[in-house]
Amino acid sequence: MDWSALTLSLRLGALTILILLPLGVIVGRLLAFRQFRGKGFAQAVLALPLVLPPTVLGYYLLVAFGGSSPLGEGWQALVGHSLVFSFEGLLLASVIVNVPFAFQPMQRGFEAIPPDVREAAACSGLPPWRVFWMIDLPLAWPGIVTGLILAFAHTLGEFGVVLMVGGSIPGETKTIAIAIYDRVQAFDNHAAGVMSATLLLLSFAALGVTYILSSRIGRRHG
Amino acid sequence: MPTRRHLLIMAAGSIWTAASSPSVLAQAVPTIAAAADLKFALEEIAARFRADAGQDVKLTFGSSGNFTTQLMQGAPFEMFLSADEGFVFRLADAGKTLDRGTLYAEGRIVLFAPKGSPLKPDGNFADLRAALQDGRIQRFAIANPEHAPYGRAAEQALKGQGLWEAVLPKLVLGENVSQAAQFATSGSAQGGIFAYSLAVSPEVSSLGSYALIPAEWHAPLRQRMVLMKNASDIAKSFYAYIQSPGSRAIFRKYGFVLPGEAA
Numbered sequence: 001m002d003w004s005a006l007t008l009s010l011r012l013g014a015l016t017i018l019i020l021l022p023l024g025v026i027v028g029r030l031l032a033f034r035q036f037r038g039k040g041f042a043q044a045v046l047a048l049p050l051v052l053p054p055t056v057l058g059y060y061l062l063v064a065f066g067g068s069s070p071l072g073e074g075w076q077a078l079v080g081h082s083l084v085f086s087f088e089g090l091l092l093a094s095v096i097v098n099v100p101f102a103f104q105p106m107q108r109g110f111e112a113i114p115p116d117v118r119e120a121a122a123c124s125g126l127p128p129w130r131v132f133w134m135i136d137l138p139l140a141w142p143g144i145v146t147g148l149i150l151a152f153a154h155t156l157g158e159f160g161v162v163l164m165v166g167g168s169i170p171g172e173t174k175t176i177a178i179a180i181y182d183r184v185q186a187f188d189n190h191a192a193g194v195m196s197a198t199l200l201l202l203s204f205a206a207l208g209v210t211y212i213l214s215s216r217i218g219r220r221h222g
Numbered sequence: 223m224p225t226r227r228h229l230l231i232m233a234a235g236s237i238w239t240a241a242s243s244p245s246v247l248a249q250a251v252p253t254i255a256a257a258a259d260l261k262f263a264l265e266e267i268a269a270r271f272r273a274d275a276g277q278d279v280k281l282t283f284g285s286s287g288n289f290t291t292q293l294m295q296g297a298p299f300e301m302f303l304s305a306d307e308g309f310v311f312r313l314a315d316a317g318k319t320l321d322r323g324t325l326y327a328e329g330r331i332v333l334f335a336p337k338g339s340p341l342k343p344d345g346n347f348a349d350l351r352a353a354l355q356d357g358r359i360q361r362f363a364i365a366n367p368e369h370a371p372y373g374r375a376a377e378q379a380l381k382g383q384g385l386w387e388a389v390l391p392k393l394v395l396g397e398n399v400s401q402a403a404q405f406a407t408s409g410s411a412q413g414g415i416f417a418y419s420l421a422v423s424p425e426v427s428s429l430g431s432y433a434l435i436p437a438e439w440h441a442p443l444r445q446r447m448v449l450m451k452n453a454s455d456i457a458k459s460f461y462a463y464i465q466s467p468g469s470r471a472i473f474r475k476y477g478f479v480l481p482g483e484a485a
Contacts, residue, residue, distance in 0.1 A: 062410075066408045067409035067410040067411075068409035068410075072409075072410065084410045085394045085411070167361075167363070167393075167395055167396070168394070168397070169395070182368055184291060185288050185291065185366070185368070185397075187291070
C-alpha cells in the first residue's frame with residue numbers, strides 16, 4: 001500500500017473541491033436563476049470536460065504550460081518551477097476536469113428551489129444576500145454536497161491527465177491511480193489489489209452518499 | 223420522414239457489411255507489440271517489409287512490462303519485441319510463446335539536453351554532476367526504473383557515477399522510454415536519459431543535443447523478440463525479415479548494437 005500516493009490523492013481531491021465550492025455555488029446559482037444571451041454556449045463550455053478525453057487536456061497543458069511556451073516561462077519566472085510535473089499543475093488540471101461534475105448537481109440543486117418561495121422572500125423585503133443565506137443555501141445544499149462528492153471521487157480516479165503531465169513524482173504527482181498502474185506494470189499484483197480495493201471502497205462510499213442526498217432533493221420538491 | 227429513416231437503415235447496413243465482410247477477415251493483419259525504444263527503427267523496417275513482401279503488419283508501441291502483463295492475460299499480439307529479455311523468458315516459462323525467442327539488438331542510452339537547457343551533455347556526466355550541484359537542473363527525466371528496462375539502465379548509470387542521490391529529488395518518470403524522451407525534450411525538464419535509438423531519429427535529435435553513455439555503465443539492454451503461440455505465417459515471415467541484413471542495417475543506423483557485432 002502506497003500511503004503517500006493515497007494521501008496525495010486525498011489532498012488533491014480536497015483542494016480541488018475547496019476551489020470548486022465557491023465557483024460552483026456562484027456559477028450554478030447564476031445558471032439556475034438567470035436568463036441571459038449565450039447561456040447555452042456557456043453551459044456547453046462548462047460541460048466540455050465531460051466528453052473530452054483527459055488526454056486532450058493533458059496535451060494542452062503540455063503545450064500551453066510546457067517550459068518552452070510563453071505561459072510556461074511566465075509561470076516558471078513567477079514561482080520558480082514548471083507547471084507540468086508539479087502538484088499545482090495537477091490541481092489546475094483537476095479543477096478544470098471536475099467543473100461539470102461539481103457545477104451541474106449544484107445548478108440542479110438551485111433549480112429545484114420552488115420559485116414562489118424565493119418570490120415570497122423577495123416580497124417580504126429580504127435583500128438578495130439574505131435570500132441566498134436563508135433560502136437558497138439551506139434548500140440547495142444536497143445538490144452542492146453532491147457536486148463536491150462527485151468531484152472529489154472523480155479526482156481520486158483521474159488517470160489520463162496525470163499520466164501525461166505528472167511524471168510519477170512520489171508525494172508530488174504520483175497519485176493513487178498512477179501508483180496502481182505502476183504496481184501492475186512491476187508485476188506487483190498484491191499491492192495493486194490492495195490499493196484498488198481501497199479506491200473501490202472509497203468510490204462506493206462517495207456514490208452511496210450522493211444517491212442518498214439526491215433522493216433527498218427529490219423527496220423535498222418532487 | 224421516410225428519407226431520413228431510409229438513410230439510417232442504409233448506413234447501419236453498410237456498417238454491418240463492412241464489419242462482417244470476408245475480405246477484411248481474410249487479410250488478418252497480424253498485430254505486433256514492440257518496446258517503445260523501437261518506435262522509429264521498427265516503423266522503417268515494417269515499411270520495407272510491406273514493400274518487399276507485400277504483406278502488412280500492425281505495430282503497437284508501449285512499455286515491455288505492460289505488454290508482458292497483457293500477453294499473460296491472452297492479448298492477441300502475435301509477436302513481441304521486448305526491450306529486455308527477462309520479459310520474454312517470463313512469457314516463455316508461462317508457455318505463451320513458440321520458443322525462447324531471438325536476441326535482435328542491444329540498446330544504448332544517451333544523456334539528452336533540450337534546446338535552451340543550461341545542461342551540456344557529455345559522455346562522462348561532468349556537466350551533469352556540476353549542474354546537479356549548482357541547481358541548474360530542476361527536473362530530470364528517465365523512464366520508470368520499476369518496470370521500464372531503459373529506466374533501469376539510466377538508474378544503474380546514475381548510481382554507478384554516484385549521482386543517484388543528487389538526481390532523485392529532481393526525477394520525473396516516464397511511463398515508458400518514449401514518454402521519458404518526450405519529457406526530456408519538451409523543455410519542461412532540463413535533461414534526461416533515454417534510448418539512443420530515439421535520440422538519433424530526426425524527430426528527436428532536432429530538439430536538442432545528446433551524448434552517448436558508455437555501455438559499461440549499465441547492464442546490457444539485451445532486446446529479445448519472440449513469436450507467440452498464435453503467430454500467423456505473416457508474423458513468422460516478419461520475424462525472419464527482422465533478422466535479414468537489410469533490417470540489421472536499419473537497427474545499426476538507429477544506434478543499436480547487433481548480436482554478434484562489437485559496439
